[in-house]
Amino acid sequence: MERRQFLLRSCQACAALAFIPAATLTGCASFKGLSLAAENGQVKIPLAQLDASGRTMVKASGAKEKFLVVEQGDGSYAAIELNCTHKGGPLKEKDGELVCSFHGSRFDNTGRVVKGPAKTDLKRYKAEVVGDLLQVQVA
Numbered sequence: 001m002e003r004r005q006f007l008l009r010s011c012q013a014c015a016a017l018a019f020i021p022a023a024t025l026t027g028c029a030s031f032k033g034l035s036l037a038a039e040n041g042q043v044k045i046p047l048a049q050l051d052a053s054g055r056t057m058v059k060a061s062g063a064k065e066k067f068l069v070v071e072q073g074d075g076s077y078a079a080i081e082l083n084c085t086h087k088g089g090p091l092k093e094k095d096g097e098l099v100c101s102f103h104g105s106r107f108d109n110t111g112r113v114v115k116g117p118a119k120t121d122l123k124r125y126k127a128e129v130v131g132d133l134l135q136v137q138v139a
């Protein structure tokens with residue numbers, strides 16, 4: 001990336017962050033991700049806040065569960081609810097998959113079941129890139 005492009009993108013990211021109240025970006029000690037406020041059922045995530053592989057975990061007011069944002073390889077993003085569809089166990093990332101710590105169900109980066117006992121794919125929220133923001137509809 002050229003210096004000029006880098007500076008332009010950095011300024012765009014700062015401008016996007018300027019519209020988000022600072023209090024909404026605070027994390028908590030036990031959660032390694034973004035804590036954001038939803039407005040009208042929608043969370044706006046600055047793309048600059050995603051890690052180098054286009055991922056982050058998000059806890060949003062208005063969303064039932066935390067969700068994981070994952071770049072899908074084609075410039076689109078999936079926002080996958082981190083709640084196992086078997087019996088509601090917590091999911092953690094392991095070896096590129098989401099693994100339930102209750103009974104071992106595994107899901108891929110799109111939320112599809114890879115291994116049961118879960119039979120239903122994970123819930124996905126509608127996610128759309130608008131400018132420098134990923135807008136996720138959580139309610």
Ligand code: FES
Pocket residue numbers: 084085086087088089100101102103104105116117118
């Ligand atoms: S609750 Fe996740 S596999 Fe059973």
